[in-house]
Amino acid sequence: MVTITNRTRRMKVFLLPHDLICKATGKCHCGISKTDKTRLISSLTIPAESRVVGLSQAILTLPEIQLAIKRGEIEIEQKPKKKKKDTPKADKPAPQSPSQ
Numbered sequence: 001m002v003t004i005t006n007r008t009r010r011m012k013v014f015l016l017p018h019d020l021i022c023k024a025t026g027k028c029h030c031g032i033s034k035t036d037k038t039r040l041i042s043s044l045t046i047p048a049e050s051r052v053v054g055l056s057q058a059i060l061t062l063p064e065i066q067l068a069i070k071r072g073e074i075e076i077e078q079k080p081k082k083k084k085k086d087t088p089k090a091d092k093p094a095p096q097s098p099s100q
């Protein structure tokens with residue numbers, strides 16, 4: 001899980017391209033236009049001086065995010081998951097052996 005903090009006094013909006021985000025997360029976040037059936041790319045909005053928690057690691061692959069990090073506009077926090085990283089699918093609970 002990734003937390004992004006907007007350190008600027010301006011709202012930041014990042015587009016979440018299907019090829020990068022949806023494919024990486026294995027889940028499509030895009031909307032579909034009801035009028036012409038085209039794919040509507042979703043976006044991430046971070047209000048000024050606010051933080052957004054619980055984002056996918058895939059967000060870090062976005063060039064716009066990388067650029068904003070370099071510019072010091074946003075700050076990234078990565079929290080290690082309690083579960084194992086190599087769970088094949090996020091929507092299924094991984095079988096865990098009681099090890100306590």
Ligand SMILES: [Zn+2]
Pocket residue numbers: 017018022027028029030
């Ligand atoms: Zn998508």
